[in-house]
Amino acid sequence: MELRFELKGLRLKETFSIAYGNYDKREALLIELSHQNCKGYGECVAIDYYQINLQRFVLKLKEIQTRIESHKIIHPKEFFKFLLSLHLHPFLLSALDCAYWDLFGKLENKSFIEFNQLPSENLIESSITISVGDIDTQIQKIENNSWNKFKVKCKGLNKADIEKLLELNQNIALDSNASFTDEDCIWLQENSDVQRFSYLEQPRPIDQYKVLNKNSFANWMADEDCQNLDSLDELIPYYKSINIKLMKSGGLTPALEMIKKARELNYKIMIGCMTESSVGISAGCALAGLVDYADLDGASLISNDYATGSCVENGKIMLSGKPGLGIELK
Incomplete structure (x- = not known):
């Protein structure tokens, strides 16, 4: 080799x-x-x-x-x-x-899917990320987009912005990248309207999640708080959902184990990504049949993708079907 x-x-x-x-x-x-x-x-x-x-x-x-x-x-x-x-x-x-x-x-x-006998039909759709910005610009990006699911990035909590997003009647998730305060989280999880967001991702900095209540109106999703298999038991009282990214978990092999255990613990599961080419996204797509949410827009956000394989077109996950992960360099 x-x-x-x-x-x-x-x-x-x-x-x-x-x-x-x-x-x-x-x-x-x-x-x-x-x-x-x-x-x-x-x-x-x-x-x-x-x-x-x-x-x-x-x-x-x-x-x-x-x-x-x-x-x-x-x-x-x-x-x-x-x-x-x-x-x-x-x-x-x-x-x-x-x-x-x-x-x-x-x-x-x-293919990886054949080896592991994974589901490959009727896959969930991926979200596309809307960057931090003023709310009117974010809304315009959502309304002009051909995707059906959106992850809206925010820096801190603006309650008026939350109301505007909910008025859109779109499939929207929030990702604060750990920028919410404890008070923000309490307000969100006690607000019944918040259950209309598909999930709220990583609200607090790492290990500062004790304010969260998984039985509240908010579908809290752990990202940086959920690094590996060992995280899952500790997070049960606080998070309903977890975001598995191959890079932080160590690859496809441990991700399969994480998904299995997360299912046993009744978590909702997302397969997520970083900014990646179709090399990384193809690997993530292979697990799409096992999860409840997908955020695999990494290659869709770059202008110089150097590979082909499985892909995401307007949110729809298109598996290559080729041997391995189906990855080829351009």
Whole structure:
């Protein structure tokens, strides 16, 4: 097996504004694993509020390259155990895990969905993200959009804005990226109108969720608070829903385990994404049949997607059906 890796730049179609800051571009690390003329791809991106340094990932890959390349081809779930022994950051672990699933499927001529006997029909629709901005601009973007589901970013709580969004009679979720106060959360979860939002994502900074009540009117969804399998038990009294992103969970293999346990604990589940190319989005799309919500608009927000595979068109998830994750570079 051969390992290659390359830093890539992702350009956003327009400035992406969230509570953490404004972004016009993201840096990505593309992983390629190849064997017998088949190539598998995975990806991770530099997210500043996760303190991701891709240069450190490159140094780590150079350090472990020989160990990966000398490893025999085995089932991806067994290969993942080997990857765990390398003590990798979850973002880098995810890129390697996804690349290996893609490669293994291509070698075996079977898709990830076939291997894992996952549902692939009647998939839920993805939302598209509306950046932080004045409420009239946000509403105009919603009304002029061909998608049917929207995740509206906000920086702090403006009650008048909440009322305007609810008047639209659209499928809308709120994502404050941890910018709500305790008082904001109490007001929201005691307001019966708030149950008309499909969910309210990551209202408070990490580990400051004790004010939340899962039995309130608000469908609180954990994002940064839900990093891995170990998070799920602790969050039960506070969150109804969780956002599983492959990069923060460590890839497809652990995401499957998280989904299984989350179902047992009666969580609603979303498969989410960062700013990603179709490399990362194709991996996320493969899990769409297992979840209640999808937020897989990452590749739709960039202007220089360098890959093809599964995709999202106006919110509709279109699975490639090809072996592995169906990823090809342009």
